[in-house]
Amino acid sequence: MRTTLLYGAIYEGDHGHKFGCGVKSLVCYVVLVIEDDHPASLLEVRGLTKSFGPAQALRGVDLDVRPGEVHCVLGQNGAGKSTLIKTLSGAHQPDAGTLRWEGHDVTIANPVAALELGIATMYQELDVVDGLTVAENIFLGHEFSRGGVLNRRETHRATRELMGRLGHSDLSPTREVGTLSPANKQIVSMARALSHDIKLMIMDEPSAVLDSEEVDNLFRIVEELTSQGIAVIYISHRLEEIQRIGDRITVLKDGASPASNLFVSDTPTRELISLMTGREISQVFPDRVPVPDDAPVVLDVDHLTLVGAFKNVSVQIRAGEVVGIAGLVGSGRSEILETIAGYRKASAGTVTVAGQELTPGSVEQAVSVGMGLSPEERKSQGLLLEEPIFKNATLSTFSRFARGMLLNEGAERAATEEQIEALHLRPAEPDRVTRTLSGGNQQKVMLARWLIHGTRVLLLDEPTRGVDVGARVEIYGLIRDLAAQGTAILVVSSEIDEVIGLSDRVLVVSDGRVLDERPSDQIDEHGVLDLVMKGNAA
Amino acid sequence: MSEQITQADGAQASPDASAKGAPARKAYLGRNLGLIVALVLLVGVGWATAGGNFMSLNNMLVILRLASVIGVVAIGVTFVITAGGIDLSVGSVLGLCSVTASIGAIQTAASGFWPLMVFVAIATGVICGFTNGLIIAYGKVVAFMATLAMLVAARGAAELISQRHNQVVNNQGFLKFFRGDLLGISWVIWIFAIVAVIGWFLLNRTTFGRRTVAIGGNATAARLAGVNVKRHTMYLYMLSGATAGIAATMLLSRTTAGTSTHGQLYELDAIAAVVVGGTLLIGGRGTIGGTVLGVLLFSTLTNVFTQNNLSSSVQLVAKGVIIVAAVMLQQRLANREGTTSP
Numbered sequence: 001m002r003t004t005l006l007y008g009a010i011y012e013g014d015h016g017h018k019f020g021c022g023v024k025s026l027v028c029y030v031v032l033v034i035e036d037d038h039p040a041s042l043l044e045v046r047g048l049t050k051s052f053g054p055a056q057a058l059r060g061v062d063l064d065v066r067p068g069e070v071h072c073v074l075g076q077n078g079a080g081k082s083t084l085i086k087t088l089s090g091a092h093q094p095d096a097g098t099l100r101w102e103g104h105d106v107t108i109a110n111p112v113a114a115l116e117l118g119i120a121t122m123y124q125e126l127d128v129v130d131g132l133t134v135a136e137n138i139f140l141g142h143e144f145s146r147g148g149v150l151n152r153r154e155t156h157r158a159t160r161e162l163m164g165r166l167g168h169s170d171l172s173p174t175r176e177v178g179t180l181s182p183a184n185k186q187i188v189s190m191a192r193a194l195s196h197d198i199k200l201m202i203m204d205e206p207s208a209v210l211d212s213e214e215v216d217n218l219f220r221i222v223e224e225l226t227s228q229g230i231a232v233i234y235i236s237h238r239l240e241e242i243q244r245i246g247d248r249i250t251v252l253k254d255g256a257s258p259a260s261n262l263f264v265s266d267t268p269t270r271e272l273i274s275l276m277t278g279r280e281i282s283q284v285f286p287d288r289v290p291v292p293d294d295a296p297v298v299l300d301v302d303h304l305t306l307v308g309a310f311k312n313v314s315v316q317i318r319a320g321e322v323v324g325i326a327g328l329v330g331s332g333r334s335e336i337l338e339t340i341a342g343y344r345k346a347s348a349g350t351v352t353v354a355g356q357e358l359t360p361g362s363v364e365q366a367v368s369v370g371m372g373l374s375p376e377e378r379k380s381q382g383l384l385l386e387e388p389i390f391k392n393a394t395l396s397t398f399s400r401f402a403r404g405m406l407l408n409e410g411a412e413r414a415a416t417e418e419q420i421e422a423l424h425l426r427p428a429e430p431d432r433v434t435r436t437l438s439g440g441n442q443q444k445v446m447l448a449r450w451l452i453h454g455t456r457v458l459l460l461d462e463p464t465r466g467v468d469v470g471a472r473v474e475i476y477g478l479i480r481d482l483a484a485q486g487t488a489i490l491v492v493s494s495e496i497d498e499v500i501g502l503s504d505r506v507l508v509v510s511d512g513r514v515l516d517e518r519p520s521d522q523i524d525e526h527g528v529l530d531l532v533m534k535g536n537a538a
Numbered sequence: 539m540s541e542q543i544t545q546a547d548g549a550q551a552s553p554d555a556s557a558k559g560a561p562a563r564k565a566y567l568g569r570n571l572g573l574i575v576a577l578v579l580l581v582g583v584g585w586a587t588a589g590g591n592f593m594s595l596n597n598m599l600v601i602l603r604l605a606s607v608i609g610v611v612a613i614g615v616t617f618v619i620t621a622g623g624i625d626l627s628v629g630s631v632l633g634l635c636s637v638t639a640s641i642g643a644i645q646t647a648a649s650g651f652w653p654l655m656v657f658v659a660i661a662t663g664v665i666c667g668f669t670n671g672l673i674i675a676y677g678k679v680v681a682f683m684a685t686l687a688m689l690v691a692a693r694g695a696a697e698l699i700s701q702r703h704n705q706v707v708n709n710q711g712f713l714k715f716f717r718g719d720l721l722g723i724s725w726v727i728w729i730f731a732i733v734a735v736i737g738w739f740l741l742n743r744t745t746f747g748r749r750t751v752a753i754g755g756n757a758t759a760a761r762l763a764g765v766n767v768k769r770h771t772m773y774l775y776m777l778s779g780a781t782a783g784i785a786a787t788m789l790l791s792r793t794t795a796g797t798s799t800h801g802q803l804y805e806l807d808a809i810a811a812v813v814v815g816g817t818l819l820i821g822g823r824g825t826i827g828g829t830v831l832g833v834l835l836f837s838t839l840t841n842v843f844t845q846n847n848l849s850s851s852v853q854l855v856a857k858g859v860i861i862v863a864a865v866m867l868q869q870r871l872a873n874r875e876g877t878t879s880p
Contacts, residue, residue: 385755407747
């Protein structure tokens with residue numbers, strides 16, 4: 001409990017007429033301010049700066065963290081995220097700026113001091129000891145012991161309790177950590193943080209080493225932590241994750257925080273991208289190029305129906321046009337793309353590519369007439385992760401390069417190298433194993449595949465999922481370039497803002513039906529959501 | 539595109555790659571290296587315990603001949619497993635092929651042209667494989683169950699045709715060819731070598747091999763890229779049937795009789811050799827060289843035990859231990875690459 005006495009006086013002017021005398025009144029007041037033990041902010045960071053020699057890593061970062069919230073810190077590589085974490089966890093000392101922890105100014109001299117305050121950090125390079133068991137890792141440095149003799153039973157009991165809290169009772173305390181997957185090592189790392197009495201957990205890009213199922217599990221744990229009143233600082237460059245679990249966002253750019261404590265629900269994607277990249281909002285999405293009316297219709301979808309998923313979807317796309325499908329999860333948007341591509345067999349309706357009607361359910365035919373689908377789950381549906389870039393880039397064309405049955409890997413590599421150059425794919429090595437690429441570069445491999453194939457119709461399902469922000473803007477540009485070369489493009493994204501920004505026309509779908517179709521400049525995110533709400537009510 | 543962004547993206551990928559990419563290649567090499575080391579060790583043991591009897595050229599040829607029949611079967615199975623499938627029927631199919639190729643009428647017909655027996659054996663295998671493929675690709679039955687059914691049914695068919703009798707091969711041209719040799723090496727061994735070389739070429743240098751690896755690595759991705767996964771699946775099981783047919787003729791020449799009991803449990807020997815050789819059971823990575831080494835490892839093991847007059851029972855236990863050790867090694871390597879969660 002902290003109390004402050006405020007006092008003062010206000011000259012109230014002439015109250016003579018009220019009091020019936022000419023005395024001018026002076027109102028004095030005394031106020032007792034009682035501050036709550038739990039102030040609104042758990043941690044307040046103001047003007048934090050930090051230099052390493054001539055390199056200024058932080059140039060004034062502001063940030064407030066409230067108890068029980070997920071506060072996301074977003075920034076591109078080199079924006080200062082790591083330095084910020086290390087400063088908050090006591091690994092670095094700031095040059096200037098203040099840290100207030102539960103209302104008190106504090107200095108965090110070292111990581112132990114951070115832990116004593118209740119700040120735990122989970123680094124990206126998991127700091128677990130492979131040779132020790134789960135229990136030994138969790139209580140490393142603060143073992144249950146009496147006179148130097150370890151109390152194994154108590155350690156294991158406490159470990160099981162922590163694992164239960166994290167929803168991972170299946171991990172045995174005696175399991176050697178070296179045998180665990182990265183996801184489970186992360187759980188151990190979190191359990192170790194929780195074994196201290198913590199109020200704030202800092203997670204440094206925890207999803208970087210996880211697949212999508214493991215990410216879901218991570219988010220459940222994050223929710224579990226926040227429901228226990230623990231605040232989480234979640235570092236990431238993946239916008240879609242932040243929209244799923246974040247409460248508030250602070251954006252870092254070049255060591256400064258151009259925007260602090262934004263509410264996730266109030267901040268559109270393009271604003272975040274703009275803040276992170278320092279581009280004008282208008283530059284996030286490339287300019288639309290008007291498509292001439294006489295451009296041929298390349299894709300004609302007529303009353304396409306897939307029982308149980310969507311009904312009577314019709315759309316025509318001209319060469320050079322980008323059309324988007326906006327809708328919520330479960331609206332049938334991915335199914336529409338997959339059915340157009342023949343991956344699912346349509347129950348009714350037709351798909352015509354450049355005048356040729358396709359046989360329902362034949363991907364092979366769709367590909368042969370020049371249609372390509374870049375699927376939603378790039379890793380599980382699109383790529384051979386253990387194979388080199390060039391084999392993925394030529395997956396739909398290797399027969400074309402072959403002489404008879406004989407593969408021509410030289411020609412495949414050459415074609416891939418051309419695309420690597422054109423798409424700025426990094427690392428620029430055709431023989432690099434695809435698993436090791438970043439999300440953005442893996443997406444470029446998918447684009448390269450269809451570019452080499454020479455597709456006339458490109459179906460893009462979530463083209464920027466798992467792609468960091470800089471690469472996103474780049475991919476937007478590539479999509480527009482493709483359209484400019486005469487490709488007809490159909491885009492689906494869970495980010496409505498992205499669908500609208502990328503496309504010339506937008507189909508709004510809900511519950512398997514097309515509610516509306518209009519030019520992108522005549523609709524915005526709220527408009528789409530309004531339509532969806534009304535559509536559902538009708 | 540801004541230069542700055544491109545660089546940032548590249549910088550992010552590089553450390554990641556050096557952490558994962560290089561060990562993956564090393565592990566792959568290590569897997570084959572481990573097999574070679576194991577084979578050399580085993581040869582050392584054979585030399586130490588059986589001396590000149592083991593280290594003779596003659597004995598080496600015995601080991602190779604022993605490996606040949608299973609070896610040819612295993613080459614076909616390597617393709618199926620690389621594509622993420624499994625073929626449990628190869629042993630029974632081999633038995634059936636040995637029976638159909640040695641029916642009296644066929645032998646009579648082949649009296650002037652012995653290769654007819656070989657064609658019949660291969661055709662029988664291909665038909666069985668075609669049936670497997672049809673049931674798996676279009677009937678959507680999992681490969682394990684479909685080929686298990688074929689395992690049972692082909693054995694039954696072989697019994698029906700042969701009436702459980704030994705069908706003695708008396709086609710002299712056939713026997714003469716397979717018992718002959720080239721440069722002092724039995725034709726049976728040459729056939730294994732030729733099948734292995736063709737298999738290696740097919741897997742590594744042709745569109746057929748690329749499709750096989752692609753389907754095993756990610757069947758959905760292959761399909762979305764326009765690969766006809768169903769048709770290719772049919773081809774794979776037909777290939778596996780064909781190699782079982784070739785192996786049947788090799789076995790027929792050695793035993794000089796076609797019977798319904800030929801090839802019993804060969805499917806397990808073949809699968810063991812393939813997996814020990816380093817082909818991933820989940821598909822996506824196959825190695826013909828590894829399969830050949832795996833087959834040689836097992837036949838050398840058998841030979842060393844026989845030379846030392848150890849019972850076949852001891853041999854089976856040792857074989858079991860080797861299979862487990864090899865698969866555990868494979869999993870450890872896969873874990874280190876971060877491809878499998880425990």
